[in-house]
Structure formats: structure tokens, C-alpha cells
Amino acid sequence: MGRLLLGLVLGCGAIFIGCGGRRQQGLREETAYMVQRIDSFTSKMQRLPEDLSELGYQLDESGPLYYERIDSVSYRIWYSQSLGESAVWDSRTRRWQD
Numbered sequence: 001m002g003r004l005l006l007g008l009v010l011g012c013g014a015i016f017i018g019c020g021g022r023r024q025q026g027l028r029e030e031t032a033y034m035v036q037r038i039d040s041f042t043s044k045m046q047r048l049p050e051d052l053s054e055l056g057y058q059l060d061e062s063g064p065l066y067y068e069r070i071d072s073v074s075y076r077i078w079y080s081q082s083l084g085e086s087a088v089w090d091s092r093t094r095r096w097q098d
Helices: 002-045
Strands: 066-069 075-082 085-090 095-098
Touching: 002 085, 066 095
Parallel strands: none
Antiparallel strands: 066 075, 075 085, 085 095
């Protein structure tokens, strides 16, 4: 009985971790697409979008992705990884800051 319970706990943990990895991968792919759209918008309009509605996104405070214009040439996109932890993509470095 103890081994069965341990197996169930470990199996559920592996599924949970695997789902989290797929979620993160999906959010990073969506961020890459969003960055391409922001870059295209900036090339065409010679400015950053004020918010994502200018790119056709529905603004939703519940996310999962968030955009912040830092100044006239810089922005960041982020999403929550867990309570109090975010993955942040910064346009100044063009890298993730986990």
C-alpha cells in the first residue's frame, strides 16, 4: 500500500511538472510572436505601442502575458511562473531574466 501511494504521488508530481514546462514553453513562444509584432509595429510607426491593444490584443488584467513600455524605445514582457516569481523578457538586452 505504501509503495502504491508513493508511486501515485511521484506520478502526479511528474505530470504537474511536465504541464508547467509545457505552459512555460507556450508562453515563451507567444512572447516571441509578440516581440515580432512589436518590432514590426515599431518599424512601421516609428514608436512603441502604448499598449497591446494597438497590436490587436484584447487587454486583460488576468494575463497571462503582460507588456510594459519602459520609455520611448524600451519595453518588457513578463508572465508569472509561480507566486511572486516572474519570467521577464527585456527589449534592452533582448534576453530573458528568469
